[in-house]
Amino acid sequence: MTTSPPTISVQHLTRRFGDFIAVDHVSFEVQPGEVVGYLGPNGSGKTTTIRMLCGLLRPSSGTVSVLGIDVIRDPEGIKPHIGYMSQKFALYDDLTVHENLAFYAGVYDVPRKLEAQRLAEVLRMAGLEGRTRTPASELSGGWRQRLALGCALVHHPPLLFLDEPTSGVDPVARREFWDLIYELAAGGTTIFVTTHYMDEAEHCGRVGFMQRGKLLAYDTPRALKEQYLHGAAWNLAAEPLLEAVEALDTLPGIAQSRLEGDRAHVIVTPGAWTPESLTAALTGQGMTVTAVEPVEPTLEDVFTLLARR
Amino acid sequence: MNPEVLLETEALVKTFGSVRAVDGLNLQVRAGEMVGLVGPDGAGKTTTMRLLCGVLTLTSGRIRVAGYELPRQVEKAREHIGYLAQRFSLYGDLTVAENLDFFGAIFDVPPAERKARAQELLRFAGLTDFANRPAAALSGGMQKKLGLATALVHRPQVMLLDEPTGAVDPVARQEFWHLLIGLLRTGSAVVVSTPYMDEAMRFNRVIFMNRGRALVEGKPRELLNRLAGQVLELAAEPLMVARRVALADSDVDNVQAFGDRLHLRVRSAEGPLARLPAELSAASVRLIHFQPVTPTLEDVFIQLLEENHDDLPAHD
Numbered sequence: 001m002t003t004s005p006p007t008i009s010v011q012h013l014t015r016r017f018g019d020f021i022a023v024d025h026v027s028f029e030v031q032p033g034e035v036v037g038y039l040g041p042n043g044s045g046k047t048t049t050i051r052m053l054c055g056l057l058r059p060s061s062g063t064v065s066v067l068g069i070d071v072i073r074d075p076e077g078i079k080p081h082i083g084y085m086s087q088k089f090a091l092y093d094d095l096t097v098h099e100n101l102a103f104y105a106g107v108y109d110v111p112r113k114l115e116a117q118r119l120a121e122v123l124r125m126a127g128l129e130g131r132t133r134t135p136a137s138e139l140s141g142g143w144r145q146r147l148a149l150g151c152a153l154v155h156h157p158p159l160l161f162l163d164e165p166t167s168g169v170d171p172v173a174r175r176e177f178w179d180l181i182y183e184l185a186a187g188g189t190t191i192f193v194t195t196h197y198m199d200e201a202e203h204c205g206r207v208g209f210m211q212r213g214k215l216l217a218y219d220t221p222r223a224l225k226e227q228y229l230h231g232a233a234w235n236l237a238a239e240p241l242l243e244a245v246e247a248l249d250t251l252p253g254i255a256q257s258r259l260e261g262d263r264a265h266v267i268v269t270p271g272a273w274t275p276e277s278l279t280a281a282l283t284g285q286g287m288t289v290t291a292v293e294p295v296e297p298t299l300e301d302v303f304t305l306l307a308r309r
Numbered sequence: 310m311n312p313e314v315l316l317e318t319e320a321l322v323k324t325f326g327s328v329r330a331v332d333g334l335n336l337q338v339r340a341g342e343m344v345g346l347v348g349p350d351g352a353g354k355t356t357t358m359r360l361l362c363g364v365l366t367l368t369s370g371r372i373r374v375a376g377y378e379l380p381r382q383v384e385k386a387r388e389h390i391g392y393l394a395q396r397f398s399l400y401g402d403l404t405v406a407e408n409l410d411f412f413g414a415i416f417d418v419p420p421a422e423r424k425a426r427a428q429e430l431l432r433f434a435g436l437t438d439f440a441n442r443p444a445a446a447l448s449g450g451m452q453k454k455l456g457l458a459t460a461l462v463h464r465p466q467v468m469l470l471d472e473p474t475g476a477v478d479p480v481a482r483q484e485f486w487h488l489l490i491g492l493l494r495t496g497s498a499v500v501v502s503t504p505y506m507d508e509a510m511r512f513n514r515v516i517f518m519n520r521g522r523a524l525v526e527g528k529p530r531e532l533l534n535r536l537a538g539q540v541l542e543l544a545a546e547p548l549m550v551a552r553r554v555a556l557a558d559s560d561v562d563n564v565q566a567f568g569d570r571l572h573l574r575v576r577s578a579e580g581p582l583a584r585l586p587a588e589l590s591a592a593s594v595r596l597i598h599f600q601p602v603t604p605t606l607e608d609v610f611i612q613l614l615e616e617n618h619d620d621l622p623a624h625d
């Protein structure tokens with residue numbers, strides 16, 4: 001295996017706003033070609049972290065190296081090499097799809113003679129070829145998001161930052177967006193994406209959980225589940241459901257209990273329960289259990305466990 | 310006997326110019342029932358919510374809420390409606406308790422009852438310890454809970470919640486759902502719109518909306534049965550090559566990547582299960598596992614949209 005230098009390397013990154021520590025001694029690395037998901041509630045420090053990585057905000061302390069560039073020393077030097085897109089990405093509503101892309105090609109100093117080719121590539125990648133003359137104001141949410149992604153890619157950056165790119169976008173558009181992300185990653189682009197959709201985190205090769213400025217965990221989905229979830233995950237069909245969730249939460253040998261769809265979802269400490277004994281315990285409290293199904297544990301289990309600590 | 314129907318629409322239509330935002334929607338929600346509206350951007354979910362609470366006036370059709378006809382009896386109907394809009398307003402400089410008192414006054418809760426009702430709602434929402442905190446200083450999750458509490462001050466029988474759990478972390482979403490399920494026990498009829506497909510499993514009934522119409526309506530488990538045996542999970546390396554091979558199979562309708570694996574939606578499982586291992590091997594893909602998995606509501610929804618090909622948002 002060849003080892004190339006990390007695309008992002010962050011050591012003890014810290015940002016204070018007055019007394020408030022928005023980002024608190026965060027350290028992690030991102031390898032070339034990875035899709036990294038950065039999760040956490042609103043206000044946990046995700047966006048502040050991205051802004052420091054992009055050279056838009058100066059850290060209070062710590063080091064940031066992106067694509068081999070010391071971002072603190074040379075915040076301007078990094079900008080031509082990265083793409084950035086957020087839900088609030090500025091599109092010009094009175095400009096057409098093509099004009100928006102051409103505008104960003106200008107912003108990112110795409111050489112004139114390459115511009116037509118780059119725009120054609122981005123239009124094809126984003127599936128926007130049939131819409132080049134449509135004003136941005138007439139695009140639906142999913143198409144605006146694709147255009148915003150296209151604008152962030154006109155200069156072929158090797159590293160792409162996506163800040164909650166799919167919030168407010170419907171399930172079909174979300175799936176199509178992730179297809180695009182995978183195509184980009186397969187083509188070698190490194191992707192750093194923040195999200196609060198837990199199912200999107202499952203898409204990522206590596207996942208970080210932020211809470212109150214701290215990076216609580218950072219690893220592959222599989223390793224996170226192995227490290228934090230000791231035991232099997234079961235879904236119980238139980239009535240009344242909420243009472244069952246609450247009763248399960250108070251039982252010994254249940255690491256956690258929560259609602260998942262129309263089921264009570266539990267992580268069971270190894271050896272503590274069998275489906276039969278757990279059913280009996282709930283039945284004894286006046287509840288009806290009609291099924292206990294083993295299921296795969298999810299990142300939401302990991303996150304809930306970490307967040308409740 | 311079935312519980313009382315608290316909310317009902319018949320052939321509900323709302324047009325904006327030439328756009329039929331809601332196009333013939335029939336809806337019935339009974340006491341103690343939670344119905345979910347799920348659909349892409351522009352499906353008409355928010356317009357429906359606004360029609361149901363009387364903020365918008367229908368173009369044609371009927372709406373009855375708690376026995377009152379809209380728009381004719383909108384004032385009477387509103388006494389029984391609690392509405393949490395996507396962007397609801399709280400007064401950031403007022404405390405949690407002051408917000409509840411303010412909304413109590415707006416909804417004509419008699420002054421003598423207001424304090425007791427506020428205490429009750431603070432307990433319900435788990436906000437008792439934050440009663441004196443300015444609303445602006447609450448976390449996003451707590452603001453949602455306070456928003457829900459303010460929509461409940463007048464004890465509405467019908468609750469309309471437009472994407473109530475957007476932009477909130479999973480723990481706060483869980484807590485919010487505990488509150489909603491608690492609401493059902495009081496016999497409310499609840500309509501919720503959500504973009505989260507995993508949440509849609511929690512509804513008594515789901516209505517998939519697209520272009521103002523109900524594409525399908527049913528109990529979540531029954532909807533899942535539509536795709537039983539038609540979703541396969543494939544783990545392989547390199548994954549993107551595997552994706553291309555899978556997409557080329559004539560029985561494979563849709564391929565979605567999930568981290569280190571793919572989900573294939575297939576017309577029938579036998580063909581792909583028999584064919585793909587050899588085809589993957591020929592493309593130098595290492596197969597790790599390949600097996601049927603339980604479909605999700607998102608799979609069902611996307612399949613429905615593709616079946617109604619003209620309705621697919623991508624083909625606008």
